[in-house]
Amino acid sequence: MHREVVLGVDIGGTFTKYGLVDQSGRIYLEDEISTRDHKIIEDFIMALHRHLDVHIDRKKERFTIKGIGIGAPNGNYYTGCIEYPPNLVWKGRIELVKLIEKAFGVPAVLTNDANAAALGEMLFGAARGLNHFIMITLGTGLGSGLIVNGEIVYGNDGFAGELGHVMAVQNGRQCGCGKRGCLETYVSASGIKRTVFELLAEETADSEFRKITFSRLSPKMITTLAEKGDPIAIKAFEKTGYLLGRCLADSVAHISPARIFLFGGLAKAGNWIINPTKRSLEEHLLPIYRNKIEIVPSALLNRNIAVLGAAALIWKRLEQQGEL
Amino acid sequence: MHREVVLGVDIGGTFTKYGLVDQSGRIYLEDEISTRDHKIIEDFIMALHRHLDVHIDRKKERFTIKGIGIGAPNGNYYTGCIEYPPNLVWKGRIELVKLIEKAFGVPAVLTNDANAAALGEMLFGAARGLNHFIMITLGTGLGSGLIVNGEIVYGNDGFAGELGHVMAVQNGRQCGCGKRGCLETYVSASGIKRTVFELLAEETADSEFRKITFSRLSPKMITTLAEKGDPIAIKAFEKTGYLLGRCLADSVAHISPARIFLFGGLAKAGNWIINPTKRSLEEHLLPIYRNKIEIVPSALLNRNIAVLGAAALIWKRLEQQGEL
Numbered sequence: 001m002h003r004e005v006v007l008g009v010d011i012g013g014t015f016t017k018y019g020l021v022d023q024s025g026r027i028y029l030e031d032e033i034s035t036r037d038h039k040i041i042e043d044f045i046m047a048l049h050r051h052l053d054v055h056i057d058r059k060k061e062r063f064t065i066k067g068i069g070i071g072a073p074n075g076n077y078y079t080g081c082i083e084y085p086p087n088l089v090w091k092g093r094i095e096l097v098k099l100i101e102k103a104f105g106v107p108a109v110l111t112n113d114a115n116a117a118a119l120g121e122m123l124f125g126a127a128r129g130l131n132h133f134i135m136i137t138l139g140t141g142l143g144s145g146l147i148v149n150g151e152i153v154y155g156n157d158g159f160a161g162e163l164g165h166v167m168a169v170q171n172g173r174q175c176g177c178g179k180r181g182c183l184e185t186y187v188s189a190s191g192i193k194r195t196v197f198e199l200l201a202e203e204t205a206d207s208e209f210r211k212i213t214f215s216r217l218s219p220k221m222i223t224t225l226a227e228k229g230d231p232i233a234i235k236a237f238e239k240t241g242y243l244l245g246r247c248l249a250d251s252v253a254h255i256s257p258a259r260i261f262l263f264g265g266l267a268k269a270g271n272w273i274i275n276p277t278k279r280s281l282e283e284h285l286l287p288i289y290r291n292k293i294e295i296v297p298s299a300l301l302n303r304n305i306a307v308l309g310a311a312a313l314i315w316k317r318l319e320q321q322g323e324l
Numbered sequence: 325m326h327r328e329v330v331l332g333v334d335i336g337g338t339f340t341k342y343g344l345v346d347q348s349g350r351i352y353l354e355d356e357i358s359t360r361d362h363k364i365i366e367d368f369i370m371a372l373h374r375h376l377d378v379h380i381d382r383k384k385e386r387f388t389i390k391g392i393g394i395g396a397p398n399g400n401y402y403t404g405c406i407e408y409p410p411n412l413v414w415k416g417r418i419e420l421v422k423l424i425e426k427a428f429g430v431p432a433v434l435t436n437d438a439n440a441a442a443l444g445e446m447l448f449g450a451a452r453g454l455n456h457f458i459m460i461t462l463g464t465g466l467g468s469g470l471i472v473n474g475e476i477v478y479g480n481d482g483f484a485g486e487l488g489h490v491m492a493v494q495n496g497r498q499c500g501c502g503k504r505g506c507l508e509t510y511v512s513a514s515g516i517k518r519t520v521f522e523l524l525a526e527e528t529a530d531s532e533f534r535k536i537t538f539s540r541l542s543p544k545m546i547t548t549l550a551e552k553g554d555p556i557a558i559k560a561f562e563k564t565g566y567l568l569g570r571c572l573a574d575s576v577a578h579i580s581p582a583r584i585f586l587f588g589g590l591a592k593a594g595n596w597i598i599n600p601t602k603r604s605l606e607e608h609l610l611p612i613y614r615n616k617i618e619i620v621p622s623a624l625l626n627r628n629i630a631v632l633g634a635a636a637l638i639w640k641r642l643e644q645q646g647e648l
Binding site: 132154 | 398482490491577612
């Protein structure tokens with residue numbers, strides 16, 4: 001059997017996930033390689049190529065890869081470059097699209113990982129038919145993809161949609177970007193950890209967290225302890241949702257979306273994070289926006305949404321260029 | 325001479341301005357009527373009709389009015405209604421497009437006044453060719469129009485772009501909308517007045533403002549006194565620009581515009597307001613956005629930008645519907 005597919009790639013700080021995806025969103029092959037172990041970008045691309053070849057050789061099917069879509073932190077759609085990524089091993093300005101196209105011999109297109117996630121939700125998840133929505137990805141940091149009039153908002157320079165760095169708290173926590181009080185220092189896997197430790201300092205309540213080191217703590221443990229009634233865990237979700245809802249109220253005042261999706265490890269906490277976020281959103285919204293906006297977990301929480309979104313991006317490009 | 329024109333209407337709390345505008349943006353007739361004196365919407369529309377007829381009769385030219393574009397506070401593009409305007413004499417939900425179309429017998433289209441201003445700048449001002457920009461209108465309140473991919477952002481409900489109500493200061497000044505700390509309670513004609521009076525309370529500096537009542541104070545007087553070196557006036561602009569720049573940094577993180585335009589009475593203060601806004605914007609931007617974004621006064625500061633924008637809106641609609 002011969003199949004026409006694209007390669008969808010989701011580059012993260014630690015791992016890079018990839019998949020061969022057909023035009024209907026079906027994934028034929030899915031795996032990951034280490035990002036961090038390949039300190040030189042050319043080595044990384046070679047490793048990805050080799051890894052994929054080995055997998056394809058094992059299959060009984062023949063694949064034609066028509067193009068490559070990539071989601072990566074600080075990936076710029078317009079320039080095809082990853083520009084000054086704070087959390088990747090590669091530094092400066094990496095001409096990823098150029099290098100990938102040279103190595104694979106097919107067209108490639110790049111965007112940031114949160115935009116890819118938004119596209120994935122739009123094409124294969126619960127945002128089908130929505131023209132105005134926001135995707136919030138809660139990983140180590142907080143990423144966001146904004147959809148207006150059915151299109152990703154790239155902005156003038158390709159870097160629109162950095163909600164992780166809006167000001168959540170004046171003179172607040174130190175952020176990796178050099179500023180203080182950025183939303184992602186409160187609302188993200190690392191943000192909620194910082195909140196747990198802040199609460200351990202502020203409150204006297206007994207808590208399982210008093211026996212856990214900062215390094216070992218994960219968002220999943222916070223959910224587990226919240227379910228057991230740990231007061232610090234519950235309060236940490238309350239505080240996290242409060243700040244997320246307050247900042248999202250300002251995002252609504254910008255683009256007035258129909259729905260806001262949460263994706264990533266912290267989103268898996270479900271109502272522990274959704275409910276306080278909703279309450280705070282409604283409290284801080286301008287009256288005309290109240291009781292209109294849904295906040296829901298992504299419908300693709302347990303799938304590789306960014307791989308799917310990156311694949312969707314290149315399928316779209318190929319279509320536009322009449323190469324199908 | 326026979327001319328094909330549209331009627332552009334800019335409804336404000338006190339006055340309604342209107343003009344007959346051809347497709348190239350030339351205004352043939354321009355005047356205003358009172359908004360406030362017509363407590364019933366049907367009376368207002370009749371007054372506008374009569375006023376216009378009198379003017380046209382006096383002219384040597386014959387006009388065919390092809391359609392009517394309207395900018396109004398809380399004007400909703402999708403529904404054609406003014407919905408719960410806080411600053412107009414008419415209350416509730418006013419079916420303006422329906423009423424106007426019935427009275428004039430031509431198609432009409434409605435948007436809010438700040439969106440109309442953004443359209444005016446895009447078609448006849450300094451935003452020609454820009455696909456991503458923000459228009460901030462500084463009147464009694466603060467309005468905004470967002471342009472993404474060359475189109476006004478209306479959002480899911482038609483009410484996108486309410487930057488006057490993002491949170492500028494946590495637990496800050498009381499706003500007419502029922503919330504606290506909204507940007508327009510600091511950055512607007514009334515906002516800077518409140519800041520002047522706050523500074524008179526906080527500081528001991530001698531100032532001309534100590535002889536002026538709150539009711540009499542105008543933004544123009546603040547500019548005049550700043551030029552004379554009045555320390556309270558200068559500080560009031562500094563504080564106003566600081567908060568505007570800080571909030572705009574968050575707007576940039578949403579849509580990454582090429583340029584931000586300021587329109588309205590306070591924008592006429594020029595560098596008194598522009599310079600502190602720029603400094604604060606750069607200070608609060610994520611590094612990737614720095615030194616890219618221009619903040620400039622509207623190129624149509626002394627013209628009726630909203631009348632022009634409303635006219636542009638209906639010309640565009642007529643074009644799309646093939647009625648030209």
